[in-house]
Amino acid sequence: MVQFENEVAVVTGGGSGIGRATAEAFAREGARVVVSDVDVEGGEETVSRIEENGGVAIFVEADVTDEDAVAAMVETAVSEYGRLDFACNNAGIGGAQKPTADLSFDEWERTIDVNLHGVWRSMRYEIPAMLDGDGGVIVNMSSILGRVGFENASAYVTAKHGLLGLTKTAAIEYAQKGIRVNAVCPGFIDTPLLSEGGLDEPEARTGIESLHPMNRLGSVDEVASAVVWLCSDGASFTTGEALTVDGGYTSR
Ligand code: NAI
Numbered sequence: 001m002v003q004f005e006n007e008v009a010v011v012t013g014g015g016s017g018i019g020r021a022t023a024e025a026f027a028r029e030g031a032r033v034v035v036s037d038v039d040v041e042g043g044e045e046t047v048s049r050i051e052e053n054g055g056v057a058i059f060v061e062a063d064v065t066d067e068d069a070v071a072a073m074v075e076t077a078v079s080e081y082g083r084l085d086f087a088c089n090n091a092g093i094g095g096a097q098k099p100t101a102d103l104s105f106d107e108w109e110r111t112i113d114v115n116l117h118g119v120w121r122s123m124r125y126e127i128p129a130m131l132d133g134d135g136g137v138i139v140n141m142s143s144i145l146g147r148v149g150f151e152n153a154s155a156y157v158t159a160k161h162g163l164l165g166l167t168k169t170a171a172i173e174y175a176q177k178g179i180r181v182n183a184v185c186p187g188f189i190d191t192p193l194l195s196e197g198g199l200d201e202p203e204a205r206t207g208i209e210s211l212h213p214m215n216r217l218g219s220v221d222e223v224a225s226a227v228v229w230l231c232s233d234g235a236s237f238t239t240g241e242a243l244t245v246d247g248g249y250t251s252r
Contacts, residue, residue, distance in 0.1 A: 002030030003232055008081040010034040010073060012064055012122055013091030015042025017191030018141065020049075021220035022088050022227050027055030029228060031086065034077045036062045038091075064091045064118030074125035084129040086231045089119040090141040094196035100154040108155045115159035120166060127170070127179060135178020137231045140167050142183040144246045153197075160185075164242050171240030180239040182230045187246030190217040213248030 009026040013019035015037030023033045027050040035050075035057050037043035043059040050057040060076045062069040077084045095111030096103055119140050130136035145153060146160035164183055171181040188208050194200045194217075199208055209216050226245045229235055244250055 004031035009086035021224040025224040111155035
């Protein structure tokens, strides 16, 4: 028995890592999925994987810093599948790894543009599409770095903290209009993103693992299942929540 039959999900950054696992998880639950990414090869690979497992998905190339592309992504959900029920705003980058005062404005702005403005841009189109239908659920991909600081990552940390404010505010605004808005705050997850900061090197990886009381990284499926739960009827009274999935990192 699947729980999202006849429903439609959009996943940004669906061509890799957490986004791919989330797109696949939505499809396993019966949703038709719009997989969106700047990475065409990765996005198409996700669609192939879903189709090989009997699911339904379509790829839309969209850079979340490009408003027209984001509008077209949401339009595709409606034109292809007739509705939009779920959106996981997941596309993100690590950005430049430098102390705060060493960042150039362009480095700062790029990280904020993808990780924070990109989510707001997506919500600007997702919310009207959901209001036109039966409502829906939005899940924004924040991070434990939306809760605590981390050296050499001030723009990323700022964007991820900002996402929680955006999530809570939109949750209030649309609570009586059938839209729930939540966030997930993962600890360090084993994805290609880690290599951006050199955190996939064995010594750095061991150090990062040890920051989690479970002494390991999380898996993409452990994050995807949190997204699916937030979209499910079991979470029908949950909105404005930031669900931490971090092996205990922020409990220290
Ligand atoms: P990833 O690098 O495997 O996947 C990110 C995807 O986003 C890639 O497919 C990439 O092409 C896409 N993307 C990047 N810039 C984009 C843009 N401008 N427009 C559209 N797509 C774009 O990384 P991962 O780890 O799966 O990250 C997914 C999200 O999870 C990000 O928002 C990240 O900040 C967040 N996150 C990741 C953690 C980790 O340890 N891996 C921990 C906490 C949060």
